[in-house]
Amino acid sequence: MKIVILDGYTENPGDLSWSGIEAFGDLTVYDRTPLNDHDEIAKRIGDAEVVYTNKTPITRETIAKCPNLKFISVLATGYNIVDVEAAKERGIPVTNIPTYGTMAVAQYAIALLLECCHHIGHHNQTVKEGKWQNSADWTYWDYPLIELDGKTLGIIGFGRIGQATGRIAKALGMKVIAYDEYPNDSGREIGTYVTLDELLAQSDVISLHCPLFPSTQGIINKDNIAKMKDGVIIINDSRGPLVNEQDMYDALESGKVAFFACDVVSSEPIKADNVLLKAKNCYITPHIAWAPKESRQRLMDIAVANLKAYVDGSPINVVNP
Ligand code: NAD
DSSP, X not given: OEEEESSOTTTOSSSSOOHHHHTTSEEXXXXXXXXXXXXXXXXHHTTOSEEEESSSOBOHHHHHXXXXXXXXEESSSOOTTBOHHHXXXXXXXXXXXXXXXXXXXXXXXXXXXXXXHHOHHHHHHHHHTTTTTTOSSSOOOSSOOOOOTTOEEEEESOSHHHHHHHHHHHXXXXXXXXXXXXXXXXXXXXXXXXXXXXXXXXXXXXXXXXXXXXXXXXOBSHHHHHTSOTTEEEEXXXXXXXXXXXXXXXXXXXXXXXXXXXXXXXXXXXXXTOGXXXXXTEEXXXXXXXXXXXHXXXXXXXXXXXXXXXXXXXXXXXXXX
């Protein structure tokens, strides 16, 4: 059986092993494949039976050009890059990795929040630049430092990651409130469900953990920001388009939002003209919340299990049943 991985580098830049997948056949791994070159994508899949993709699109045309293709496995949770309907018409199961990094992404949301509270990166850098040596006093700090104990964290999207973030925040002494369309008992054990408007009005910190849907796109916009407390901190390691970036820029400039820390932006990799790059009090990281080795190993294990289940004749994690 021929197996092709179109863009394996971000999942495994060299610190993991593809051997679990290799055990099933003749494996070719490409670090990356040009995302817009559909001829090249089809050429690389060639007569393979199994293809893995992370972000490389597999369109209806690509599927049509690959008559031997029988199984598409996405090395991620989101599978919008695959034309799942076209695959279904050909009887090709498409699988994903439903969950692998809940704790890592929750931990990262708190890391972004703690950066807004202490600015550890900035203080480390200025110490190395000599600012402490030349300080008139035995200490200095360049930002207001913030204690979280007793403050209110509002979580929009109280699912796996949202609830895990809430549990960590509680350990820091925070009061957790949440807005979710589908409240559940495990959520009630961690925090109090409120309406979106109540959350916006009551939160000292707002962390986004809902999926990107038409109903959630731009949920952080100027109207909703106006309903928030002055000096609110906003965290986003869910999806970039949840935030209207121009509105966020304006709110950071005016001070209405004290800090915005995000791991995701509207278009990735970030574009040179992204307005957030010149916003003050804005921390941006390159979509790394998911990427600790432990999480990627879990992703790899599930990718292997998906292939094994296909080979055994009863595929799991199928998104186009
Ligand atoms: P999940 O499905 O367990 O939780 C999502 C929650 O959002 C659910 O409880 C759902 O009811 C709720 N929701 C849906 N629509 C809503 C709405 N309109 N308003 C409020 N809540 C709504 O998903 P999860 O595993 O917790 O992942 C959450 C998100 O985290 C993902 O959708 C993804 O965008 C993001 N994520 C980011 C990274 C990263 O590396 N930065 C990694 C993994 C996931």
